[in-house]
Amino acid sequence: MIRLLESLLLLLLAAPTNADLRYQLTPRQIAPDTWLVEGATENFSRANGGDIVNTAFVVTDAGVVVIDTGPSLQYGDALHDAIRAITDQPVVEVWLTHHHPDHTFGNQAFPERALAALPETTEMLASQGDTFADNMYRLVGDWMRGTEVTLPTRALEPGPLTVGDHDFRLYRFTGHTGADLVILDETTGTLFAGDMVFFKRALTTPQTPGLTVWQDELDRLAAIPFRQLVPGHGPPVSDHRAFDQMHAYIDWLDDLLRDSAAQGRTANEVMTTPVPERFADVDEAAYELIRTTTHLYPRYEQAALRLLPGE
Numbered sequence: 001m002i003r004l005l006e007s008l009l010l011l012l013l014a015a016p017t018n019a020d021l022r023y024q025l026t027p028r029q030i031a032p033d034t035w036l037v038e039g040a041t042e043n044f045s046r047a048n049g050g051d052i053v054n055t056a057f058v059v060t061d062a063g064v065v066v067i068d069t070g071p072s073l074q075y076g077d078a079l080h081d082a083i084r085a086i087t088d089q090p091v092v093e094v095w096l097t098h099h100h101p102d103h104t105f106g107n108q109a110f111p112e113r114a115l116a117a118l119p120e121t122t123e124m125l126a127s128q129g130d131t132f133a134d135n136m137y138r139l140v141g142d143w144m145r146g147t148e149v150t151l152p153t154r155a156l157e158p159g160p161l162t163v164g165d166h167d168f169r170l171y172r173f174t175g176h177t178g179a180d181l182v183i184l185d186e187t188t189g190t191l192f193a194g195d196m197v198f199f200k201r202a203l204t205t206p207q208t209p210g211l212t213v214w215q216d217e218l219d220r221l222a223a224i225p226f227r228q229l230v231p232g233h234g235p236p237v238s239d240h241r242a243f244d245q246m247h248a249y250i251d252w253l254d255d256l257l258r259d260s261a262a263q264g265r266t267a268n269e270v271m272t273t274p275v276p277e278r279f280a281d282v283d284e285a286a287y288e289l290i291r292t293t294t295h296l297y298p299r300y301e302q303a304a305l306r307l308l309p310g311e
């Protein structure tokens with residue numbers, strides 16, 4: 001009996017506990033007053049806890065502006081702790097670039113009055129948040145414990161916005177989700193592009209209004225002058241390489257889907273198309289091709305059918 005208890009105890013000690021699930025967030029200063037917490041260019045997993053996203057914060061003399069809150073309550077708490085370790089300034093603004101869970105599920109860790117987003121972002125988080133939460137619990141498990149969908153309380157609109165000694169300019173795009181906030185800190189020249197720009201990581205398409213819309217908006221976005229660009233996923237970059245990669249990658253995807261539909265290929269055939277060697281440094285490309293085919297191929301098939309001569 002004692003043996004049995006001993007082995008049970010050992011088993012309990014060996015099993016991972018909640019305390020083992022701790023995000024190791026290390027903010028990196030990328031410009032004056034500006035810190036980046038760079039996530040892995042991976043898909044959600046129980047190993048990474050959803051730490052696959054870039055979050056950032058700007059320490060102004062009127063308080064801290066946080067850009068995106070990460071994938072879970074625990075990540076949000078870790079981010080808030082990391083901010084407190086760097087400055088005594090309170091968090092006064094939390095700007096959400098879009099409603100996806102990896103960018104908004106840390107909201108709970110911040111003051112509700114600070115949470116702000118484009119109005120459509122808040123609407124979409126309200127209607128889709130619970131589905132996202134189910135999905136996230138399935139993908140990353142215990143890391144999500146205690147996480148609840150927490151909605152922004154304030155609406156942002158495009159235009160200039162000053163916080164303390166930093167002048168920001170907000171832009172509204174649609175290419176990734178239908179409501180995509182891009183933030184330029186004019187004081188430092190840092191452009192926070194959210195998921196309008198993925199760099200060295202395949203873009204995701206569950207809610208894009210269309211690849212050609214995204215492509216057109218990238219031209220507008222690339223015309224904004226910046227010193228440094230922070231993508232939603234992937235490393236920051238000080239030139240136009242991220243735009244070049246986005247353009248080339250979207251062109252390839254769009255051509256593949258259109259040509260495949262014209263030739264009557266099945267979705268299964270499209271999904272298993274090898275990713276060209278020139279995208280070798282785009283992480284998760286083969287995986288995202290499967291998802292993108294599921295999201296977008298029916299539209300291309302319908303467009304191809306419309307081009308057929310009628311009976």
Ligand SMILES: [Zn+2]
Nearest residue numbers: 100102195232
């Ligand atoms: Zn994202």
